[in-house]
Amino acid sequence: MLPEKMLALGKKRSAIREIFEYGKKRAKEIGADKVFDFSIGNPNVPAPACVKEAMLDLVNNEDAVLLHSYTSAPGITEVREKIAEYINARFGTKFTADHLYMTSGASSGLMICAKAMLLPGEEVITFAPYFSEYRVYMESAGGKLVVLPADLKHFQIDTEAFEAAVNKNTKAVIINSPNNPSGAIYSAETITKLSDILRRKEKEFGHTIYIIADEPYRELVYDDIEVPFIPNFYNNTVVCYSYSKSLSLPGERIGYIAVSPDMDEWQEMYAAICGAGRACGYVCASSFFQLLVAKCVDKISDISIYKKNRDILYDGLVKLGYTCVHPDGAFYLFVKALEPDSNAFCEQAKKHEILLVAGDEFGCPGYVRISYCVRTDQIENSLSAFAALAEDYK
Amino acid sequence: MLPEKMLALGKKRSAIREIFEYGKKRAKEIGADKVFDFSIGNPNVPAPACVKEAMLDLVNNEDAVLLHSYTSAPGITEVREKIAEYINARFGTKFTADHLYMTSGASSGLMICAKAMLLPGEEVITFAPYFSEYRVYMESAGGKLVVLPADLKHFQIDTEAFEAAVNKNTKAVIINSPNNPSGAIYSAETITKLSDILRRKEKEFGHTIYIIADEPYRELVYDDIEVPFIPNFYNNTVVCYSYSKSLSLPGERIGYIAVSPDMDEWQEMYAAICGAGRACGYVCASSFFQLLVAKCVDKISDISIYKKNRDILYDGLVKLGYTCVHPDGAFYLFVKALEPDSNAFCEQAKKHEILLVAGDEFGCPGYVRISYCVRTDQIENSLSAFAALAEDYK
Numbered sequence: 042m043l044p045e046k047m048l049a050l051g052k053k054r055s056a057i058r059e060i061f062e063y064g065k066k067r068a069k070e071i072g073a074d075k076v077f078d079f080s081i082g083n084p085n086v087p088a089p090a091c092v093k094e095a096m097l098d099l100v101n102n103e104d105a106v107l108l109h110s111y112t113s114a115p116g117i118t119e120v121r122e123k124i125a126e127y128i129n130a131r132f133g134t135k136f137t138a139d140h141l142y143m144t145s146g147a148s149s150g151l152m153i154c155a156k157a158m159l160l161p162g163e164e165v166i167t168f169a170p171y172f173s174e175y176r177v178y179m180e181s182a183g184g185k186l187v188v189l190p191a192d193l194k195h196f197q198i199d200t201e202a203f204e205a206a207v208n209k210n211t212k213a214v215i216i217n218s219p220n221n222p223s224g225a226i227y228s229a230e231t232i233t234k235l236s237d238i239l240r241r242k243e244k245e246f247g248h249t250i251y252i253i254a255d256e257p258y259r260e261l262v263y264d265d266i267e268v269p270f271i272p273n274f275y276n277n278t279v280v281c282y283s284y285s286k287s288l289s290l291p292g293e294r295i296g297y298i299a300v301s302p303d304m305d306e307w308q309e310m311y312a313a314i315c316g317a318g319r320a321c322g323y324v325c326a327s328s329f330f331q332l333l334v335a336k337c338v339d340k341i342s343d344i345s346i347y348k349k350n351r352d353i354l355y356d357g358l359v360k361l362g363y364t365c366v367h368p369d370g371a372f373y374l375f376v377k378a379l380e381p382d383s384n385a386f387c388e389q390a391k392k393h394e395i396l397l398v399a400g401d402e403f404g405c406p407g408y409v410r411i412s413y414c415v416r417t418d419q420i421e422n423s424l425s426a427f428a429a430l431a432e433d434y435k
Numbered sequence: 436m437l438p439e440k441m442l443a444l445g446k447k448r449s450a451i452r453e454i455f456e457y458g459k460k461r462a463k464e465i466g467a468d469k470v471f472d473f474s475i476g477n478p479n480v481p482a483p484a485c486v487k488e489a490m491l492d493l494v495n496n497e498d499a500v501l502l503h504s505y506t507s508a509p510g511i512t513e514v515r516e517k518i519a520e521y522i523n524a525r526f527g528t529k530f531t532a533d534h535l536y537m538t539s540g541a542s543s544g545l546m547i548c549a550k551a552m553l554l555p556g557e558e559v560i561t562f563a564p565y566f567s568e569y570r571v572y573m574e575s576a577g578g579k580l581v582v583l584p585a586d587l588k589h590f591q592i593d594t595e596a597f598e599a600a601v602n603k604n605t606k607a608v609i610i611n612s613p614n615n616p617s618g619a620i621y622s623a624e625t626i627t628k629l630s631d632i633l634r635r636k637e638k639e640f641g642h643t644i645y646i647i648a649d650e651p652y653r654e655l656v657y658d659d660i661e662v663p664f665i666p667n668f669y670n671n672t673v674v675c676y677s678y679s680k681s682l683s684l685p686g687e688r689i690g691y692i693a694v695s696p697d698m699d700e701w702q703e704m705y706a707a708i709c710g711a712g713r714a715c716g717y718v719c720a721s722s723f724f725q726l727l728v729a730k731c732v733d734k735i736s737d738i739s740i741y742k743k744n745r746d747i748l749y750d751g752l753v754k755l756g757y758t759c760v761h762p763d764g765a766f767y768l769f770v771k772a773l774e775p776d777s778n779a780f781c782e783q784a785k786k787h788e789i790l791l792v793a794g795d796e797f798g799c800p801g802y803v804r805i806s807y808c809v810r811t812d813q814i815e816n817s818l819s820a821f822a823a824l825a826e827d828y829k
Binding site for chain 2: 051109113322
């Protein structure tokens with residue numbers, strides 16, 4: 042009598058959660074230092090100092106009624122202005138408060154965008170490896186997610202396959218760069234090619250095709266590599282941003298949707314986003330955390346820790362003979378499994394107390410994801426276990 | 436090319452917001468003290484002291500990573516345990532953490548419940564006067580909201596009309612008590628009658644019919660009147676609770692869904708709720724505010740201020756000849772308009788700088804809502820304007 046789809050979604054725990062729960066159980070059995078849990082993308086670097094300062098300042102100096110009041114549904118105007126100014130200074134754009142809609146993290150942003158855009162049966166294209174919850178959001182909004190196979194050479198985008206896949210039902214494309222789980226950053230060249238194709242296809246089919254840029258990892262970039270800012274390449278872009286990783290606030294659910302000022306009829310899109318927010322049961326993003334991010338708009342957590350972890354892990358595994366995608370951003374390492382069945386490989390890894398997520402979860406079988414947002418000593422201590430795991434396959 | 440429904444929802448500001456914005460503009464023109472803005476239900480009583488204490492304690496003494504981590508989607512187990520214990524001690528029930536799902540306020544709770552329950556075309560009954568966003572949530576989940584006319588005598592429920600309205604498509608009933616906008620509390624007698632009818636109808640139609648108890652105003656009750664706890668009357672109940680009003684945290688979006696332990700197959704409902712949360716783009720309720728409410732679970736804001744406001748306003752208006760529903764709870768007074776068209780009456784009130792919301796907004800034309808969660812001097816000063824307004828109709 043209850044909707045099958047909701048029951049299925051509620052009962053089927055994500056593979057990542059499953060492993061994470063196993064890890065907690067196993068840690069109790071043999072000790073946390075003996076379990077190399079690389080399953081979950083929970084930042085282990087604390088929020089930067091400005092977050093604590095801002096929290097104390099708000100609690101001690103703001104009027105309690107104002108601090109915790111309902112905000113307008115799109116968010117506090119001054120907060121949105123501050124974020125728009127920051128984006129503009131950084132990317133040379135012309136966002137205003139009117140282009141920004143504060144959300145409960147990037148997930149709610151994605152869900153709202155899907156609901157704001159999709160008519161029944163319309164398609165949204167994304168590229169493996171991809172975050173599997175995209176399917177839930179697109180289908181929940183009545184659309185269909187089309188996943189294109191991974192570009193296993195460079196973990197960029199196979200633009201020929203993409204061009205062939207765009208059709209009259211294509212309403213949007215989701216791009217996630219820096220990418221979860223590969224850590225790859227789509228280059229300016231990739232984004233340019235993609236944008237050119239989309240512009241051609243918009244003309245061919247006579248309707249707008251949107252890019253949804255899912256950007257929770259934008260600030261987690263190493264070696265001074267630049268992440269192309271999609272609205273500067275393609276007008277019909279909405280950015281779904283989150284402070285989960287940049288300020289290490291994943292549990293607080295704070296982020297925004299930014300509608301490109303250069304979008305065709307951006308006011309219509311913004312109105313649809315406001316409507317979709319209501320239809321998702323959102324009232325406003327947390328007033329307290331809106332005010333907080335406005336105070337920390339240009340700060341990020343100490344990502345040198347992630348970089349150190351990445352270097353130790355990447356160098357260590359390559360030395361052991363593993364084939365790894367070189368991650369320029371995010372906090373994941375995507376590694377080729379040592380047998381074709383990556384689930385079987387994960388099971389084998391478990392015997393060495395290494396907990397990985399199979400690439401199948403991300404539409405990319407044959408690989409596994411390692412989340413390196415963990416203590417550096419866990420990475421150092423895990424290398425001998427990874428060595429033993431490699432031995433199993435010799 | 437964008438969904439008409441989302442555009443319509445986004446463009447049509449709620450009547451309440453419209454008046455609220457007018458009030459802000461008018462305050463700039465003639466001074467805030469000259470505008471009697473009774474439009475919006477934003478608590479004006481600050482959060483109780485424990486909220487500030489808990490915030491400082493969390494910021495100063497909790498590990499920053501743990502404090503802001505992702506929680507499991509249903510919420511932190513210890514938080515849910517603490518809330519369950521509190522509910523049980525108060526109402527003699529047997530809730531556990533497994534029956535509770537933390538939400539971003541009651542609105543998200545209602546949306547999730549709708550999505551967890553409704554199959555396409557199924558009906559949800561509610562009673563005027565009612566919170567108009569119910570329609571958005573039920574329709575967004577593919578259902579249909581059926582509004583039964585108000586019981587204008589007692590502002591309870593016309594149980595005969597209700598019995599006639601329940602049919603084979605009825606999946607749920609939404610009850611909001613203390614009621615927004617009438618301030619009425621449904622009596623134990625009303626709830627008993629309603630429950631008896633539902634049990635009969637469940638048998639007659641051979642399927643479960645749920646009560647969704649929307650309870651943001653549960654703690655805002657005056658004169659020691661008791662609010663019946665619906666799960667003690669009817670097994671197939673989910674409660675949507677919010678700390679928005681009880682702790683004066685409306686902007687922080689924190690609340691929970693409580694599935695009755697006595698519900699038929701409550702585990703199935705809980706699973707569907709977990710699935711619906713995912714399908715709404717929720718990841719978890721704010722970690723920080725989950726921990727906070729657990730520390731303040733038995734506290735409420737100083738509601739003596741609302742009671743004082745209510746008494747001055749109710750007595751004052753009755754003395755001036757207005758017909759008012761006596762509000763036992765919430766912070767609204769529902770007053771009969773002095774002409775049949777309550778929108779016209781609101782316009783007339785505007786001429787005296789009194790800002791009211793027409794009952795039409797709540798499915799109850801002929802009445803107006805006064806939100807008395809305002810400064811007491813605004814109420815005192817408004818009485819002469821209400822007198823002049825009454826004069827206009829003599």
